[in-house]
Amino acid sequence: MIKKMYLPLLAIVVVALSSCSNKMGELSADYFTCTPQVLEAVGGKVPVTINGKFPEAYFNKKAVVEVTPVLKWNGGEAKGQTSVFQGEKVEGNDQTISYKMGGNYTMRANFDYVPEMAKSELYLEFKASKGNKVITIPAVKVADGVISTSELIGNTVGSANTALGADAFQRIIKEAQQANIMFLIQQAELRSKELKSEGIKSLKEQISAVDAAENMNINNIEISAYASPDGGVSLNEKLAGKREENTEKYLQKELKKAKVDATVDAKYTAQDWEGFQELVSKSNIQDKELILRVLSMYKDPEQREREIKNISSVYKNLADDILPQLRRSRLTLNYEIIGKSDEEIANLAATNAKELTVEELLYAATLTNSAATKESIYTKATQLFPNDYRAYNNLGILAYQAGDKAKAESFYKKAASVKASPEVNLNQGLLALAKGDKAAAETALGKASGTQELNEALGNLYVAQGQYERAVNAFGDTKTNSAALAQILAKNYNKANTTLAGIKAPDAYTDYLKAVLGARTDNSSMAINSLKSAIAKDSSLASKAASDLEFAKYVTNSDFLKLIK
Known part of the structure; x- marks a missing residue:
């Protein structure tokens, strides 16, 4: 009687165990770690290494599982390369995972950065099957958001020192x-x-x-x-x-x-x-x-x-x-x-530019701080001396500094058509960086040898390429927003603080970088006060700060919340 009851019971246990081995349900986020823990844009990419684990007694011996990292944000997503794993009884060339022991694996993804990724989540999505049967494994969130501080180079490069087509005036x-x-x-x-x-x-x-x-x-x-x-x-x-x-x-x-x-x-x-x-x-x-x-x-x-x-x-x-x-x-x-006195040159530039040589006319533009007056003088120079590239180049600089990239590009092209000088090439390289075209920037800067500003321009390029230590070396003691950005990204915070303090004409991004530096060094008063100053100069930085993970620790700070409203 006992023997008759034992055999059906054993069959039920075997079926139950077999049924359990087929389950492959939800995986806990505890089975996954990401490096870096908070994703960060580097050189226009968002690289991440994911270390995962299939637990013991989980992976069905006849199952095939595809794992895809997916970075999701409101209105879009980006998929990384899929990795495929197989059970012990599957014939194939993919990594085999033991049912009894489980198994570890490493995946790497490199997403093309877009600004919307600042507020995003990284998931692992699973596509599992056992023969013709589909097995559902829910997606697992493994990371939040992307720090995009490196992408500020697109803004800070606008204040980089350009290469003027200098005059050769000698009094x-x-x-x-x-x-x-x-x-x-x-x-x-x-x-x-x-x-x-x-x-x-x-x-x-x-x-x-x-x-x-x-x-x-x-x-x-x-x-x-x-x-x-x-x-x-x-x-x-x-x-x-x-x-x-x-x-x-x-x-x-x-x-x-x-x-x-x-x-x-x-x-x-x-x-x-x-x-x-x-x-x-x-x-x-x-x-x-x-x-x-x-x-x-x-x-x-x-x-x-x-x-x-x-x-x-x-x-x-x-x-x-x-x-x-x-x-x-x-x-x-x-x-x-x-030669003529400064007063004579300035007066003739305004009233009778024909009386001046090209050197005197270009020199006249250095006697004023007014962008409008400079533009007027350089325009006259292009009319009187159309075969001299310098006035076109300098008009391009004025447009670039004013944020008019299309106008700057037009003047630089005209200057290059007259003479593709190192100065013009350097300025075209900076413009390409401001437009996000790193390849064009590298090509242009490769033809800018001999310009005083070349090392600084290369520093901007290296930041855009994610080569932060190289950028810091290229900048040297240059006091610009981009130099400070490179130092922050290289975690050289003391030097970054000195650089930011030495910038002669600080703008909204100078203050924003100070705020980032304050947040990274746990100086909350510096972070909040600098952010307040940045937003006062450029109100659009409020929305940027709201989604910027550099300020994640301040999401419950009342002063911070007032600033980003």
Whole structure:
């Protein structure tokens, strides 16, 4: 009787156990961990690593389970790559999970960031089957929201330092004019022929013109008298000195006659080896390299002269073609041209820009802080000097700083069509970053070598690419919003605080970054006060702060709640 009852009971237990092994119901969130625990946008992506576990006595031996990470927000979702798992009795190449022992697994997802993800939830969705039978496993929520602080680069790059098409204006331009008086061998007398040469005539005319001009000054007139390096040091010492003396007497007489008061500085060189070497190196004379080698080997002037004379094949050419050019007095008029004053330039830029050079007109724009006045000046520059890229570039900067990306792009393209300069390329790179096009930004900045602002611009690019430490190094001690953002993302909070305090023209995003820094360093007064200042400057930041997980700890703070309403 007992045996008859035992067999049906055993069958019921086996069926029951078999039925239990087929269940594969709801999974607890405790079986899953996410890294990072709070999702974060990095370089335009939201990366996450999910470590999951199928518990013991759960995975049906004949089941196949597909697991897909899905990031959901109001009105949309993004799916990651699906992973497939199989039971012990399934023939396939997917990861096998033991029914008795269960099993661990790791999944990775990398979602393309969109702003709506700030208020989102990460789920794991399951699609399970046993043969033709569908098994329902409810989705499991494994994470909340996405920290999107890195995406602020799209806003902070707008205050980055751009590359101006700078003017080359010089108020004082130094000029010089030279003329030579040539001498016969071993003579110091000034010849009438030389004093009537076109060079001397032109020099005297220029001296008088500079002296008479209101916007010119004579600094001095230099006399440098020389003797050629042949004939011995003692002879040449006297000869060069006499040439200097005679030339100075002549010049002083001419200055007195022209009623010009100018400083005359005179000197002489007994043996002009430097001039000799220069003339030989530029000549096509035979054995030129041998002569130059002698000059480099011997420093004693007499030995140099002997060695060169020993090269009998070329010495006659030297005596005929080179040495006569060294028997001279060189007169140099050093003077300066004094440009227009700032007041004159600013007035002409406003009333009669045609009277200004392109350098003066571009310089005029630096004399005002008014964006409207700068725009007017640069516009005139494009009209008067259409083949100069700088005014178009600078108009693009004004548009960029005003937030008009389309207008900035138009001006930058025009500037590039005139000349694709490093400055234009850098500005186009910053604009591409502001538009979210990292590939175009990288290409443009790769052509911006030589610009002072390049490291800073690259810092902005590295933030956008998620390379935070590299960005911090590129920024150095630059005091901008983007530099502070990089330091916050790299968790270098002390440096970020110093940077934010040093920004010369803080804006709404400067304050917003201070608020983020305050929240991350548990400085609630800094967080709330800075956020208040940011919203006062830009009211749209209230809604951003409301969904920003950087401020999650303040969701019950009454001061915070008042700000985001």
